[in-house]
Amino acid sequence: MQLTKDAAAAASAQDDLRRQMDGGDTQQFITFRIGDEEYGIDIMVVREIKGWAETTMIPNAPSHVRGVINLRGVVVPIFDLRARFGMGLTETTRMHVVIIVATGKRIVGLLVDAVSDIISVSPSAIRPVPEMGLPANDHFLEGLVALDDRMVTLVALSGLFGQQAAPAGGHAPDGDGSDAQKAA
Amino acid sequence: MAKRILTVDDSKTMRDMVSYTLRKAGFEVNEAEDGKKALAVLAGGRFDLVITDLNMPVMDGITLIRNVRAGSQHRGVPILILTTEADGVKKAEGKAAGATGWLVKPFSPDKLVDVVQRVCP
Amino acid sequence: MNPLAQFRQTYFEECAGLLEEMQAGLEALADGAGDDETLHAVFRCVHSIKGGAGVFGFDALVAFSHLFESLLDQLRDHRVPPNRDVLQVLLHAGDALADIVAAARDDATLPEDFAADVTQSLRALLEGTSAATPAPHTPHPTEASQPGERHRYRIVFTPRTELLERANEPLLLIRQLQRLGDLAVAADTSRLPRLDVMEPEAAYLKWIFTLDTGAAEGSIRDVFEFVEDDCDLTIERVAPASTDAAVAVEAAPPPKGTGEAPIAHTVLAQSIRVDVEKLDRLVNLVGEMVITQAMLTEESQTLPTDRYPSLIKGIEALAQNARELQDSVMAIRAQPVKSVFARMPRVVRDLAASLGKEARIVMTGETTEIDKTVIEQLNDPLTHMIRNALDHGIEPPEERVKAGKLRVGTIHLAAAQRSGRIIIEVSDDGRGIDRDKVLAKARERGLVAPGTQPGDDEIDNLIFLPAFSTAETISNISGRGVGMDVVKRNVQSLGGRIDVTSKFGSGSRFVMSLPLTLAVLDGMVVSVGRQTYIVPLTAIIESLRPKAADIHRVVGRGDVLALRGEYVPLTYLHRCFAIDQAITDPCRGIVTIVQSEGAGRVGLVIDQLLGQQQVVVKSLEANYERVEGISGATILGNGRVALILDVARLNESANGSRSAPANEWFDADALVTA
Numbered sequence A: 001m002q003l004t005k006d007a008a009a010a011a012s013a014q015d016d017l018r019r020q021m022d023g024g025d026t027q028q029f030i031t032f033r034i035g036d037e038e039y040g041i042d043i044m045v046v047r048e049i050k051g052w053a054e055t056t057m058i059p060n061a062p063s064h065v066r067g068v069i070n071l072r073g074v075v076v077p078i079f080d081l082r083a084r085f086g087m088g089l090t091e092t093t094r095m096h097v098v099i100i101v102a103t104g105k106r107i108v109g110l111l112v113d114a115v116s117d118i119i120s121v122s123p124s125a126i127r128p129v130p131e132m133g134l135p136a137n138d139h140f141l142e143g144l145v146a147l148d149d150r151m152v153t154l155v156a157l158s159g160l161f162g163q164q165a166a167p168a169g170g171h172a173p174d175g176d177g178s179d180a181q182k183a184a
Numbered sequence B: 001m002a003k004r005i006l007t008v009d010d011s012k013t014m015r016d017m018v019s020y021t022l023r024k025a026g027f028e029v030n031e032a033e034d035g036k037k038a039l040a041v042l043a044g045g046r047f048d049l050v051i052t053d054l055n056m057p058v059m060d061g062i063t064l065i066r067n068v069r070a071g072s073q074h075r076g077v078p079i080l081i082l083t084t085e086a087d088g089v090k091k092a093e094g095k096a097a098g099a100t101g102w103l104v105k106p107f108s109p110d111k112l113v114d115v116v117q118r119v120c121p
Numbered sequence C: 001m002n003p004l005a006q007f008r009q010t011y012f013e014e015c016a017g018l019l020e021e022m023q024a025g026l027e028a029l030a031d032g033a034g035d036d037e038t039l040h041a042v043f044r045c046v047h048s049i050k051g052g053a054g055v056f057g058f059d060a061l062v063a064f065s066h067l068f069e070s071l072l073d074q075l076r077d078h079r080v081p082p083n084r085d086v087l088q089v090l091l092h093a094g095d096a097l098a099d100i101v102a103a104a105r106d107d108a109t110l111p112e113d114f115a116a117d118v119t120q121s122l123r124a125l126l127e128g129t130s131a132a133t134p135a136p137h138t139p140h141p142t143e144a145s146q147p148g149e150r151h152r153y154r155i156v157f158t159p160r161t162e163l164l165e166r167a168n169e170p171l172l173l174i175r176q177l178q179r180l181g182d183l184a185v186a187a188d189t190s191r192l193p194r195l196d197v198m199e200p201e202a203a204y205l206k207w208i209f210t211l212d213t214g215a216a217e218g219s220i221r222d223v224f225e226f227v228e229d230d231c232d233l234t235i236e237r238v239a240p241a242s243t244d245a246a247v248a249v250e251a252a253p254p255p256k257g258t259g260e261a262p263i264a265h266t267v268l269a270q271s272i273r274v275d276v277e278k279l280d281r282l283v284n285l286v287g288e289m290v291i292t293q294a295m296l297t298e299e300s301q302t303l304p305t306d307r308y309p310s311l312i313k314g315i316e317a318l319a320q321n322a323r324e325l326q327d328s329v330m331a332i333r334a335q336p337v338k339s340v341f342a343r344m345p346r347v348v349r350d351l352a353a354s355l356g357k358e359a360r361i362v363m364t365g366e367t368t369e370i371d372k373t374v375i376e377q378l379n380d381p382l383t384h385m386i387r388n389a390l391d392h393g394i395e396p397p398e399e400r401v402k403a404g405k406l407r408v409g410t411i412h413l414a415a416a417q418r419s420g421r422i423i424i425e426v427s428d429d430g431r432g433i434d435r436d437k438v439l440a441k442a443r444e445r446g447l448v449a450p451g452t453q454p455g456d457d458e459i460d461n462l463i464f465l466p467a468f469s470t471a472e473t474i475s476n477i478s479g480r481g482v483g484m485d486v487v488k489r490n491v492q493s494l495g496g497r498i499d500v501t502s503k504f505g506s507g508s509r510f511v512m513s514l515p516l517t518l519a520v521l522d523g524m525v526v527s528v529g530r531q532t533y534i535v536p537l538t539a540i541i542e543s544l545r546p547k548a549a550d551i552h553r554v555v556g557r558g559d560v561l562a563l564r565g566e567y568v569p570l571t572y573l574h575r576c577f578a579i580d581q582a583i584t585d586p587c588r589g590i591v592t593i594v595q596s597e598g599a600g601r602v603g604l605v606i607d608q609l610l611g612q613q614q615v616v617v618k619s620l621e622a623n624y625e626r627v628e629g630i631s632g633a634t635i636l637g638n639g640r641v642a643l644i645l646d647v648a649r650l651n652e653s654a655n656g657s658r659s660a661p662a663n664e665w666f667d668a669d670a671l672v673t674a
Helices: A005-022 B012-024 B035-043 B061-070 B088-097 B109-119 C003-030 C036-056 C059-076 C084-105 C116-127 C161-165 C170-180 C217-223 C276-300 C309-333 C344-355 C372-393 C397-402 C435-444 C456-464 C484-493 C647-655
Strands: A027-034 A037-042 A046-051 A065-071 A074-080 A097-103 A106-112 A114-121 A141-147 A150-155 B004-008 B028-032 B049-053 B079-084 B101-105 C151-159 C181-188 C206-213 C231-238 C334-336 C359-364 C369-371 C409-418 C421-428 C497-503 C507-515 C520-528 C531-536 C540-544 C551-554 C558-563 C566-572 C590-595 C601-606 C608-616 C630-635 C641-645
Touching: A027 A097, A027 A106, A027 A150, A037 A114, A065 A106, A065 C641, A097 A114, A114 A141, B004 B012, B004 B035, B012 B028, B012 B109, B012 C003, B012 C036, B028 B035, B035 B049, B035 B061, B049 B061, B049 B109, B061 B079, B061 B088, B079 B088, B079 B109, B079 C036, B088 B101, B101 B109, B101 C036, B109 C170, C003 C036, C003 C084, C003 C359, C003 C409, C036 C059, C036 C084, C059 C084, C059 C116, C084 C116, C151 C161, C151 C170, C151 C217, C170 C181, C170 C206, C170 C217, C206 C217, C217 C231, C276 C309, C276 C608, C309 C334, C334 C372, C344 C359, C344 C372, C369 C372, C372 C409, C372 C421, C372 C484, C372 C507, C435 C456, C456 C484, C456 C497, C484 C497, C484 C647, C520 C590, C520 C601, C520 C641, C531 C608, C551 C566, C590 C608, C601 C647, C608 C630
Parallel strands: A037 A150, A074 A106, B004 B028, B004 B049, B049 B079, B079 B101, C359 C409, C531 C641, C566 C601
Antiparallel strands: A027 A037, A027 A114, A046 A097, A065 A074, A097 A106, A141 A150, C151 C206, C151 C231, C181 C206, C334 C369, C409 C421, C421 C507, C497 C507, C520 C531, C520 C608, C540 C590, C551 C558, C558 C566, C590 C601, C630 C641
16 A cells, blocks of 8 residues: 555656646546545645554644654654544554645645545536535535545645644744633 | 874864874874863773873863873873973873873974873883 | 974864954953953963964964963963953953964964064063063974993882872883883882782882993983882993994884875865755754664664674664764754854844944854754844843943943853853843842742842842843833743753853843754653653753652642752643653652753653653654644654653643643634535
8 A cells, every 4th residue: 555656646647648638637636535435635745655653642732633753754743634524533553544745845644544546537527515504614625526426525735734824833922822821 | 903092182283183193103093172071082982091181171181180090990091191391380280180291282293102102002 | 394284274273263262251351251261261272372383383473372371371370460451461462363373374474573562561461470481492302312322321210109000101111211222120029018918009119220322311311201200210320331332222212104294285275065955954864864773773782792793893883973974964064153143233233223322242253153953043042132131231321421331332242162062142231130129029029038038140040030020111122021031941942051140230141051953962761651752951950759758739739849958849741741541650750850941940750761862853843833842853763753842841831721732724623524
């Protein structure tokens, strides 16, 4: 279960070829599963795919932050997408998979159940996410794609990590609240 | 096996010159820039000779000699002090602290090797 | 050609540093900010310059530095008073020395009467002390031994125990004598005691030598040069030897073959420009290598030594090389502090203008090099210290004039490398710390226990306590909570220390000491539950396993540990970080006493100490965010990430919130069902 940059590059070359053939600009997604649902993520942001390995816990982090790992000398945080999507913590096994993605200047890992496929999608095939009367927090959902009998939810990293520019944590000098005081 | 010498001086020029000259003469040379570092280096291995300057920051040469002589590992190792001609007093002070001999600065490479060989053949 | 000529460049590079340090020291002395150690340092600088000058035969430089050094020596011995005139002479001498060094470097000839007045002043001051020692001469080996007539000498040599204690060796002396001619040796063993009472390290033998030699008696005495005070020695010429003049004897030891040493071809500095990113990558790679090596070393310790001797030896050699490689690479990345210092004059100008004050900034040691990781972190604390000096130190011009000072205040910014750390000093000639006021304020705020009288140093250091500000009206410059406590916290989180000394009415001096790099740090590896953390060694005072009787609960304040009459608050790491399966009873785990925020000490309760280790510091923020109580991460020998504790902040977060820090870029509230 190793999909490397090379594979991505090969896929991308294939994509170019297809683009030339049908004149449309299709986009490639790597699809992965969480539970029974299938999601897709832009292949261009995927750096590599790794098997799950134990992480180092980050103190007082939200539950979906599963800790950090050593990726060839770089400290990379791992996010549990199941937890992020509000479906509880993933019960990790050796079969679980971490997708290493690059977003902006950050490298992060996404814990998912399994990686399933690479799909090419033309923009016209992407359906908007239907309004479901929920708070508009779905900015990381890019759209839905119907593939034969399956439905893939496309996830936009830019939406997931959209507010990264804001300095995280409560250390900004103008921060009123200072987490240090709250729970005293 | 080559004899191992530790040269202690806060002046890099001096250390470089002493090391260069002694290495050329077939010695193995380590360096330290003050007495305290010298003690640390000494603790980490066996040396056959220590050559030390007297005026150094952190720990001066006299204190270094006293410490070496008070310890067990290198108490029997010859120690040469580097001194200037005007320092007759320093010579005596070094000697009293336990120095084996001295070398008057400035010295020629031959003189250095000669003196070293006198105490550490 | 002197084979040591190749060290000329090193010498002049070193001189540049020494001159800078000397200047800074002299200025400090002249400003009254220096102490004995400053004087010693200045002496050492001049002394080192002289030492090297002798080697290269820079006679003028030797002569002048000798004179200069002699005066400094007299000052050290308090035989010359450090009054204004003397200090002025020293300052001039410093300038002259710099010029003479420059002339020597550039092979320039200085006019005959160069610095004649300074030389004259130095002489005059020295004459008053009868310490006008003649300048030493550059080496002129006088061993032009003329093989004269052959004589027989009888030498009686009785070593004393001191001779052996000082590591002189009679055998070597005998060998040297042998080189002078034909030697007959007899040992007198009459003083040798019975074996059972013999002191193994005492000297009991007496030697009688008969030496037939053409060398002069002086050459024989020279053999005993080092030991003449540690032995009884008589040398006398005796009845004529059977003068066999046909046997020519080498009187002097054969010269060592150093004649063909390579000559320094170029004295030009050779350097190349390298992209910083490439260097960073190199530093990272070397860091990785050190980690891998640590892992190998760890693994190799489980191997039977006798079965894999060369493997184990190889791993040891690798460890050594890796360490040296790392040091070398770090040295390449070092930069002069100039880049940060250069921004400070502007800060002074702008702020002085807005405060209606007049001030100048003097900088020394800008070429001191430190790793760029530290340089990057230096700007904020430095700016703040400069602002503080201007805001609270330097008085308005009128007030200065009234106090008999120059209208224009001076802020001195200095950097120097000392014992593997960088020392940065910010001193001013302003009003200094008003201890009465500080103490009153501290009492008012309950920072000082009633009835106690802290020492001057302690009072001065009160200004580093959080939110302590003596500015009557809180100015918008350095008041309002962004006080010196923030500087202290910044400096501490860099693994540094900061101290202040002050003289009311004449100025303050802040001295901060920082590690040369933030890329590696010496840490203690500790465990809590199944987690492993690194505590920076600089923060640790001691570690111990307390007795139950020494742990007390203070209502509403948590537990304290009674330690030598003091109560140290305990911080349970497993509680701060919500770690399960940890040891909760400090008497079964370990309490590590650390220096925390302000002046306080805190006992960190952990499970156990796993050992000391140098670690390569990795950023946690690069891919995640700042975490309260954590200053960074590292990778251990087993490949796992371990977090490095930010001890100063840990305290705070432990006393305060346990709530999750705001995590905006990955907001847990943004729940969406797919």
